[in-house]
Amino acid sequence: MENMTYAEALRASMREALAEDENVFLIGEDIGKYGGCYGVTAGLVEEFGEDRVIDTPISELAITGASVGAAMQGKRPVVEIMYADFLTVAADQIINQACKMRYIMGKEVKVPLVVRTAYGGGGRYSFNHSQSPEAMFMNAPGLTILMPSTPADAKGLMTAAIRSNNPVLFFEQKYLYKTVSGPVPEGDYEIPIGKGDVKREGQDITVVATGWMVHRALEAAKRLEQEGISLEVIDPRTLKPLDEELILSSVRKTGRLITMHEASLTGGFGAEICAIVTEKAFDSLKKPVCRLAAPDSIIPFAPNLEDQYYPTAVELEAAAREMLQ
């Protein structure tokens, strides 16, 4: 084990992939000498050259489209879309093209494409540099969606994403890049796609949280423990395909469910979790499900407003207490 930040863990995975497979290349805006907007790819162009770490014009459609076309030729492109807010510019390529090529062309065609992107708040950047658009892509058949919360998961999932033969959308929480560090297995480390993780075991309430919110859920769980309330914190890590069984078995044990994410409430990932649980574990529920999420409004700039915007550990604690009344 080596102690790494979230960003370093991602870099370690990409570095190993570049060394291991000559078909892997990185492509995006300012990812070469500049090292990417958040420095995630720093040093890689020096090590692997400009043909493997490709700087591009500011053209998200061209970058993503070229990666779809190259993946169909057996390359394994790893695209960086600087901010997840910019994904909508490339959304046609992700939703309508990357995910449909195998269907059109048949089994001989694979699209081993990774689109990685910095999402989420905490950076004081306001909207269009802070959004969490994962739910917009949940409804696209054929797309794998990953969202790690820890450095170890970031490395293991990035390795799995690059080795996957299907299009993967990889959400990296930008606040976590440098603020979170932890032990990361050295060398080859892959976490299977579709496998969630129990970040903390508990008895009373199942909390399904993603990304940054996993850390807030763990913070709340620690404090609630002192009140005798026990939260089980689950990080699905793979939003799609989802580890349903892990969540369902937890809810069957606790009988209660709270979901927590930093994206807006309506049509969010939490809604999907609640739907699955009410559909498949309704009889286990002792209380109605509860969704904690950002409001259906625009991410503000002022620090006090932004802090109000995302769900907090304190809000989760209150929701948990109420649920146990």
Next chain:
Amino acid sequence: MDLSKEKLLEVYRHMYQTRVFEQECEKLNKNKEILGSIHGSMGEEATSVGLAALLRPDDVLSPSYRDPGALFMKGLTTMDLVGMLFAKDCGKTKGRTRVLHVGDFRKNIYPPNPILGASSVIANGAALAFKMNGSDRIVLNIMGDGASNEGAVHEAMNFAAVKNLPIIFAIENNAYAWSTPFKNNFKIHTFIERAIGYGIPGFIADGYDVMDVMQVMEEAIAHVRGGRGPALVECRTYRWSGHSGNDKNVYRPWEEIVRWKQNCPIARFGGYLTNVGICSDEELAAIRTEVEQEVQDAIEYSKTAPYPDCGEFFRDDVMLAAE
């Protein structure tokens, strides 16, 4: 340009095959014998076939959705497309898609795209892979004049130019984007002006003269295969039919269509072939008879052929992730 008799007759065959295919499409669509709609290319045969005629089998074709000519030239069969009109199992994509989504991995055909412009950025990716591999394979991406106004096309052309990619962007300028005439969509007079804007060479061809299209393509291919970066080729052509089977085609004077029909690219090429003594009228007539029979056979077969098996379809792993 030194083309064998065999090659020239192959070009003639595919132009005529395209014509008959489109004529039958119109009939079938009018009689509601087929599903979906059609996007006819009558009048554009010299452009579509000529653009693809000089590609190597290992080059990638990324056609527009109005390019059966290029698809036939690159090796798709009449049955591949006719079966698709009927959404039958005998069609190329076995009932999964309409004709405007047809690709073939082994024949190096990337699918056309009804989301206009999308195929240009994807085609760049094949070119990028070829360049990375140090191969001399090239890519031909074809679009209509209408599609060229998509943002994706601008991004694609600039990206290809900056990265020196081995790709030809060919524009079939058929004078109308659906119903909108060229002058309402463009302040430029020729796409060469666009090419200049991206810093790449631009070529222009008479899209009603397949020999001219091929001659221009020979030059463009030499440029691109030589590692000198992308090129743009504009073919001036004209669509006889409406944009699609539902288009009543009333936005232009009918005399205009008649005028272009006098210049039929197939009659013109046939006249060239016989007058310069490459072949006889009888040889061309024999090709036409063969093609007509082939199209009729494919239609008759497809009419009664089975739809794809439902159970098999939902078990088929093209529906699922690749391993």
